[in-house]
Amino acid sequence: MEAVRLEEKFALFSDHWRPKVVAAANGQELKLIKVRGEFPWHHHHDADELFLVWKGTFRVEFKDHIVTLGRGDVVVVPAGVLHRTAADEEAEILCFEPKGLLNTGNVTDAEFSAPTDVKI
Amino acid sequence: MEAVRLEEKFALFSDHWRPKVVAAANGQELKLIKVRGEFPWHHHHDADELFLVWKGTFRVEFKDHIVTLGRGDVVVVPAGVLHRTAADEEAEILCFEPKGLLNTGNVTDAEFSAPTDVKI
Secondary structure, eight states, X not given: OOOEEHHHHHTTOOOBSOOEEEEEETTEEEEEEEEEEEOOOBOOTTOOEEEEEEESOEEEEOSSOEEEEOTTEEEEEOTXXXXXXXXXXXXXXXXXXXXXXXXXXXXOOTTTXXXXXXXX | OOOEEHHHXXXXXXXXXXXXXXXXXXXXXXXXXXXXXXXXXXXXXTOOEEEEEEESOEXXXXXXXXXXXXXXXXXXXXXXXXXXXXXXXXXXXXXXXXXTOOTTTTOOOTTTOOOSSOBO
């Protein structure tokens, strides 16, 4: 049991939309993600996703509304709900979700689907 | 699906060691806790606990070492591991753990055992 320093971990990578696992608990993983631009519309049929903005401004877009989040703001996307994430400028995001979840959910995207369980 | 603003939520309470649930996902809860002083030694026999320091300095003490955490630092306490949390000055903590978990685990403490599932 040792400390994981999120600022140090964020400094180790620069790619966007590629989740990095920094901790695990109860079958869930805490992932760090740098984001910029627009992610594909998708859903996760059996998993909720909890997002917490660490730095910058981040949007979670649903079919009927958009949630805009700044540092220290949280949103939960329930299982099965279609959504798209986006950021006009680079932002740093924490994501808490089940181990091994594919970032693009029901969609396979050559650019955006990322390897799961990449640790940093 | 709406934003939860952690700074606004932390401003709503001042009691120490009384977890407040602000979000839930996949059977887990995100709790806010203000801490100061020393919490009783305890363990959770079937649940890991993930702590993330939002503000201040926080210690998680194990029998053989102490983990000192500042803002943006994370530690996971695995199920069954005896530990004590502490802070010399008030700190603000996020905790991810299974829904309904008693804060004092295997211990019942008249002062520190807090109601579960208190939302804010």
